[in-house]
Amino acid sequence: MNANSNLERMLMIGGLILLAIFPLLAGKFYLQLFAKIMIMAIFAMSLDLLVGFTGLVSFGHAAFYGVGAYALWLASPKYAATSLYLSLPLAMAASAVAALVIGLLVLRSSGVYFIMVTLAFAQMFFYYVTGAKWLGGSDGVYIYVKPDAALFGWTPFSLENAASFYYLVLLALAATYLVLRLLAGSLFGHALRGIRGNEPRMRALGFATFGYKLAAFVVAGSLAGLAGYLDAAQYGFVTPDFFGWRLSGVVLMMVILGGMGTLYGPVLGAFALVLLQDSLSDATRHWLLPMGIFIILAVLLLPQGIGGLLRRREAEDG
């Protein structure tokens, strides 16, 4: 356990330094690619709070990513910028509210029901937005101007600059990691792990487990909204696919392949999957085929994820 947290600290600090100096070395394309990876890492960590810590396998986490993305579009005037400091909390709050309402319903079920119900509710968002003219329907919507970072007339940085945007995402990633790390170490985090281990026992101990699960669901939802918001801000293009089951599946994959229940695992998973996806899609239009085969083989051959490989190595060394 101790060796594990040492390794994790080294990984995180080393990774942070590498990511921080990366813009000095890379061009715009790679800055955007790595910003996208970090956005997916935020998204994957938020899901890890549910899957890894609480034992709630949500297959509909994209719902809140989509809400965050559409919230930015709704907050943006057509050809002008919205304030970063206004629209970002707004998007996270919108996702939190969505997660509260959905959570009240889906948390009545558990186990395999929970997987199916979360998927179904995310699809409900997808179908609604696809048919809703006021949200652009199936064509999606464009955000022409990135959010504005001006503070009382002073503009510390412009998000139109790829490096500034990259650092904003890096900041969001570090903040998400810290918040979740603090949560995981708190009584709340221990209660969540207790629920994963044995929920009836936690209830018998006097924990109102439903409330804990709902709180975790809302926090995870609002962080997913943060990721969706950043994605929408980076590319300026939002479609109903933001809610789609494919995204929910990909992020679940990042969590599981990376190693769930650890926060660095989902980050590793995000890097591995986005880079794999990027190199495969350069090689072939049908990159989902090798991707699917890769996933199937990973399940059959790597029962504990990429993070599990690290842990196994440690166990062998120690």
Place this chain on the structure above:
Amino acid sequence: MADSFTFFLIQILNGVQEGLLLFLVASGLTLVFGIMGIINLAHGSFYMLGAYLAFALAAATGNLLVAIMLAIPLALAIGLALEFLLFRHLYRRDHLYQVLLTYGLILVFEESRSLVFGDDVHGVAIPRFLDFSIPLTANLSYPAYRLAMSAVCLLVAGAMWLLIAKTRLGMAIRAGATNREMVQSLGIDIAWVYRAVFALGVALAAFAGMIAAPVASVFPGMGNQILIISFVVVVIGGIGSIKGAFLGSLLIGLADTFGQVLVPQLAGMTVYVLMAAVLVWRPAGLFGSRAA
């Protein structure tokens, strides 16, 4: 007056037909879960597989019925092969890994479909002897093929009930769902029971895709659409319950059809509202006995 009543009747027929078709897919899903404890996201892909097999074989033979006769054994064989290669490794693993592997399988199926058939929408002709409409009133009529679909689905549902309630295999299936070790120690090869159930589930979903091909056409993403609705059916009916899947399917079929007629601006949402209501009222589904 007579017309509006007939219009209502037509909607009911449509809803029942949609529900019965859905039952063929959902019953396999709920059986495979109830008996083997596997959540299979790729189940919708078998529906798609059936539709594309029907499309390809109907084009090759010029006859949908011949195509279906050829495609059913193919679907069974694919089911057996998938069980042997992939699914038997999942029986004792966490749902998480089942979700993951079957998600990977969806990607493989979708991309293979895209490679072989492309991404266009295809049509399949209705067999000539069923290609007519039955007049109901002076203005309204009902297509014979849809009636035939409903009848065939009812036959299949009846046959399934006979198989599970009245045969030795059915007995082994029911017993295997309750206590795997006991069945094995009584000398029944549970691995083959599982394999048979899985192949049956694949064949049912594929068959649904085949007979739906002429009315619903054949298009990318058709499998995932029906998969998610089947999940809703299973959640409403209760996991592992065939009876629940049957009533859940009919309920969803009718709710979806009437939703599209009565509140078209929210079309597609009605089934989820229904699911939310069931979750509030009976979280384990209408016929769910155990909490999963």
